[in-house]
Amino acid sequence: MVMDGLVDAARRIVGELQLPWEKVGSVGVAVHDVVTAGGEWIPWQQAQTMPYNAARYLEAAFMRPVTIEDISRASAEAEHRYGSGRGLADFIYLFVGDSGIGSGIFINNNLMKSSSGVCGEIGHLVVEADGQLCQCGNYGCLETIALPHAVISQLQSVLLEDIYSHLNTQKQLTFADVCRAAQEGDKHAYIALRRQAVSIATALTYVINITGASSVLLGGELRHVGESYLADLGSDLRQNVMPALVPRVEVRHAELHGYAGAMGVAAQALDLAWDSGQFLA
Numbered sequence: 001m002v003m004d005g006l007v008d009a010a011r012r013i014v015g016e017l018q019l020p021w022e023k024v025g026s027v028g029v030a031v032h033d034v035v036t037a038g039g040e041w042i043p044w045q046q047a048q049t050m051p052y053n054a055a056r057y058l059e060a061a062f063m064r065p066v067t068i069e070d071i072s073r074a075s076a077e078a079e080h081r082y083g084s085g086r087g088l089a090d091f092i093y094l095f096v097g098d099s100g101i102g103s104g105i106f107i108n109n110n111l112m113k114s115s116s117g118v119c120g121e122i123g124h125l126v127v128e129a130d131g132q133l134c135q136c137g138n139y140g141c142l143e144t145i146a147l148p149h150a151v152i153s154q155l156q157s158v159l160l161e162d163i164y165s166h167l168n169t170q171k172q173l174t175f176a177d178v179c180r181a182a183q184e185g186d187k188h189a190y191i192a193l194r195r196q197a198v199s200i201a202t203a204l205t206y207v208i209n210i211t212g213a214s215s216v217l218l219g220g221e222l223r224h225v226g227e228s229y230l231a232d233l234g235s236d237l238r239q240n241v242m243p244a245l246v247p248r249v250e251v252r253h254a255e256l257h258g259y260a261g262a263m264g265v266a267a268q269a270l271d272l273a274w275d276s277g278q279f280l281a
């Protein structure tokens with residue numbers, strides 16, 4: 001079972017670090033899943049049929065407080081404390097992963113969460129009427145256009161008709177390859193990334209107008225995009241957001257990659273350990 005594997009992995013890591021368990025005040029777990037404001041993790045596939053409180057299970061297994069957080073929100077937490085979100089009271093952290101797009105939103109220095117657990121699901125904002133079928137069951141969601149594999153497959157369909165593009169010589173294109181090619185002047189790569197950025201701008205405009213958070217941090221696979229992508233995305237946003245927000249719009253790279261989610265949830269878990277007096281003994 002996933003939970004037991006998780007418990008074993010945590011025990012193994014603590015063992016490898018030669019850290020006595022009594023010094024572990026709290027455990028943090030960042031997941032690609034539904035996590036409520038109360039810290040309850042409801043595995044996505046079971047959400048409708050078999051609600052299951054994974055946090056309670058893990059607390060019993062670890063015998064200490066457990067903090068669970070959605071990985072996009074955990075990454076936003078890390079950026080706010082240690083990364084390019086430092087000093088920003090309001091910002092949107094946009095995570096574009098291989099299989100999903102999410103966000104973590106800070107408003108007035110508070111990370112937005114909901115009691116249902118669904119919050120910041122920017123990947124499922126509809127940005128194209130009559131678009132392609134999304135994994136959520138809707139049509140034309142941001143994910144259908146802006147996920148890396150969607151960008152690559154759209155680009156490859158164009159490359160089939162252009163035998164002169166040097167991208168045709170690469171067997172397996174990655175999103176990083178596309179970004180590099182665009183920065184080196186490849187027209188097709190540039191157009192594919194512009195299509196992605198325009199769809200992201202459409203979705204972000206809704207979020208910016210609703211929340212008033214006008215700083216955007218790009219994380220996940222978007223770490224590979226160049227400065228011109230950031231500038232173009234910023235221009236798209238300034239054209240679309242409420243006039244009062246136009247001068248405040250800015251787009252930055254996120255700073256922490258790879259372990260940002262782990263860092264963010266570890267910081268939250270540490271807060272919980274202090275609040276619950278774990279270190280007083």
Ligand SMILES: [Zn+2]
Binds near residue numbers: 125135138
């Ligand atoms: Zn969707």
